[in-house]
Amino acid sequence: MSQLVRGVIARGKGAPVEVTTIVVPDPGPGEAVVKVQACGVCHTDLHYREGGINDDFPFLLGHEAAGVVESVGAGVTDVAPGDFVVLNWRAVCGNCRACLRGKPWYCFATHNATQKMTLEDGTELSPALGIGAFVEKTLVAAGQCTKVDPSARAAAVGLLGCGVMAGIGAAINTGGVTRGDSVAVIGCGGVGDGAVAGAALAGATTIIAIDTDDQKLEWARGFGATHTVNARGIDVVKAVQDLTGGNGADVVIEAVGRPETYKQAFYARDLAGTVVLVGVPTPEMTIELPLLDVFGRGGALKSSWYGDCLPTRDFPMLTALYQQGRLDLDAFVSEEIALDQVEEAFGKMHTGGVLRSVVIF
């Protein structure tokens, strides 16, 4: 029997989101229905509602969530009703070329639920990042559910489902930050501060946080930034060079997704440094770089999807660090909000004052 629940959808490009009734089918083979307890508001949800990712409206937004498995379909053995799980948007297949080559974070056969959640009139919804979790209950593939310590706070560990994981993983997994490194992070929202926290966990000794908002910079210090730079009206590349003995940073992480910050990231690295691109640009964005500059700089230019994470390895590990007081996930949660405040939370991404708004059910 399908169930009727409340959820947040984006109907068309740029239109404000709305709370409406969603039809959640029973889980089919390999699927699970999860009672969502908390779901963070990520900038990628705003990209969806602005039509910046694709045009498959209407979207069921939300993808950074933790909750409890309510029911599972045939053949599901890894999770059972009652399990506390963090949802992931990349359930790796184990069999594709990427998986077999030991790089499952590039899995191109990601399994999401095959059935669709719909509106009451039968309109099929596109779940954001294959999840859709601004909803009381959601249908996902069982492989999208990763069990973590059930005593952990849902609002905190749910953030591992996207932004904070993307940031920590960009630093540790993609950037390979190690003890003694200098790291610059451009954009200190939930993702960028995840990168700051990841760099600190990895033992970086210089961590430069860069943002246009002083409040964000103050929070970045709390996550381990050793230096902060307000990017307004200054030469960001020079600022990073000045703080790294003229060299540029060993690892530069871009967590904004704009042409000017992509360009800053490219030039702010040490000649042998690594640039990690995490911010998501829109399809029309471009930058021009002299080929001599591309050629003349060694190191590596990488992008990072989901922090090159393995949810089954990384979610329980980071939850353990959180429980031990070594990773302050609570500090990412600026406010707990209700389902009908998602549009307001999008507004705060521009006006500031909030690191992560988290919808609590």
Ligand SMILES: NC(=O)c1ccc[n+]([C@@H]2O[C@H](COP(=O)([O-])OP(=O)(O)OC[C@H]3O[C@@H](n4cnc5c(N)ncnc54)[C@H](O)[C@@H]3O)[C@@H](O)[C@H]2O)c1
């Ligand atoms: N690659 C991935 O796997 C992945 C995962 C999640 C999110 N993202 C992307 O990462 C980006 C950041 O997401 P978020 O949720 O942290 O967003 P956010 O809105 O919380 O944070 C963005 C930050 O960038 C700052 N900023 C804006 N313009 C700037 C500039 N010119 N210089 C320096 N700082 C500037 C803002 O003040 C803000 O603090 C988005 O593009 C999002 O889509 C990527």
Ligand SMILES: [Zn+2]
């Ligand atoms: Zn695969």
Ligand SMILES: [Zn+2]
């Ligand atoms: Zn996200």
